[in-house]
Amino acid sequence: METSVEDAYATGAMVRAEEWQAVISAGDGAAAALNVLSKEKGEHYHDFDVPADATELFGSLVDAE
């Protein structure tokens, strides 16, 4: 979602020639927001909680916090 303009992201209808659905635009916005947060934090960011034993159950792909 990043553009050639620093810190400017483009989402939704303006960048999709054919997938014109409101939910796709909303999803694009959510993905761009995670991109921004990851960039700010300097590491991949996700905004959901996981159970404390998730790593034990599902492996290291899930980082329990």
Ligand SMILES: Cc1cc2nc3c(=O)[nH]c(=O)nc-3n(C[C@H](O)[C@H](O)[C@H](O)COP(=O)(O)OP(=O)(O)OC[C@H]3O[C@@H](n4cnc5c(N)ncnc54)[C@H](O)[C@@H]3O)c2cc1C
């Ligand atoms: C006739 C029609 C029917 C549709 N029906 C459906 C449907 O049934 N279901 C569905 O899911 N999707 C439907 N869509 C598609 C859906 O409307 C779009 O996918 C969605 O609105 C795109 O959202 P967006 O935020 O990317 O862009 P937009 O909703 O187009 O929002 C862009 C906003 O930016 C503003 N803007 C533009 N230029 C500037 C500027 N220079 N400065 C400031 N603001 C600016 C505009 O005024 C607008 O408010 C339909 C689209 C059309 C045209």
